[in-house]
Amino acid sequence: MRLVLLGPPGSGKGTQATRLKVELGVPHISTGDMLRAAVAAGTPTGLKAKAVMDAGQLVSDDILLAMLEERLSQDDVKGGFILDGYPRNLAQADALDHLLAKIGQPLDAVVKLDVPNEAIIARCEIRFAAEHRKDDDPAVVRDRLKVYAEQTAPVAEFFARRGKLQVVDGVGELNEVTARIKRALSAESAAANG
Ligand code: AMP
Numbered sequence: 001m002r003l004v005l006l007g008p009p010g011s012g013k014g015t016q017a018t019r020l021k022v023e024l025g026v027p028h029i030s031t032g033d034m035l036r037a038a039v040a041a042g043t044p045t046g047l048k049a050k051a052v053m054d055a056g057q058l059v060s061d062d063i064l065l066a067m068l069e070e071r072l073s074q075d076d077v078k079g080g081f082i083l084d085g086y087p088r089n090l091a092q093a094d095a096l097d098h099l100l101a102k103i104g105q106p107l108d109a110v111v112k113l114d115v116p117n118e119a120i121i122a123r124c125e126i127r128f129a130a131e132h133r134k135d136d137d138p139a140v141v142r143d144r145l146k147v148y149a150e151q152t153a154p155v156a157e158f159f160a161r162r163g164k165l166q167v168v169d170g171v172g173e174l175n176e177v178t179a180r181i182k183r184a185l186s187a188e189s190a191a192a193n194g
Contacts, residue, residue: 007113026080113170
């Protein structure tokens with residue numbers, strides 16, 4: 001299963017991907033986690049990315065594509081993957097398309113978690129208190145939501161136009177949201193298999 005999880009910051013993509021990877025037996029690739037690891041390790045990529053991430057803006061497409069290309073060339077993704085946090089704009093959606101075509105691994109499904117902004121703001125406040133991520137500061141969350149609306153929402157449209165997008169209600173108990181995603185994936189694979 002090659003799956004992209006879309007949704008605004010704090011919509012639960014990471015949490016759901018962590019659960020789904022066990023059920024689907026494929027790795028969870030989070031570009032946010034990869035970037036945070038690069039920042040923590042003080043790599044050249046991390047040094048370039050840190051200020052941009054702290055401000056809630058998007059790190060450059062070139063950096064992301066190089067990181068993703070390297071990750072998707074590893075052996076553990078041969079059986080599929082769950083991509084979380086990429087693509088975040090139309091240029092990245094296009095780059096992903098080309099990259100997956102090149103390695104002969106087209107996407108099976110794209111699921112968008114739908115969560116209203118008020119719920120996002122409340123969730124990020126809780127995460128800010130627990131994890132102290134600078135980009136969960138309420139002022140930065142507002143900027144991240146703006147970036148999402150302006151740059152990432154069109155990505156959902158991009159997949160919807162291809163009939164690939166499944167929208168799932170991301171509000172509710174964790175198990176219930178996981179079950180909704182699994183139902184959407186079964187519907188997708190039933191449709192794909194005719
Ligand atoms: P996330 O954990 O997915 O919310 O990502 C945290 C931060 O990492 C984002 O606010 C961006 O600054 C950066 N980031 C993660 N993925 C991408 C991406 N695909 N393109 C650009 N920046 C990204």
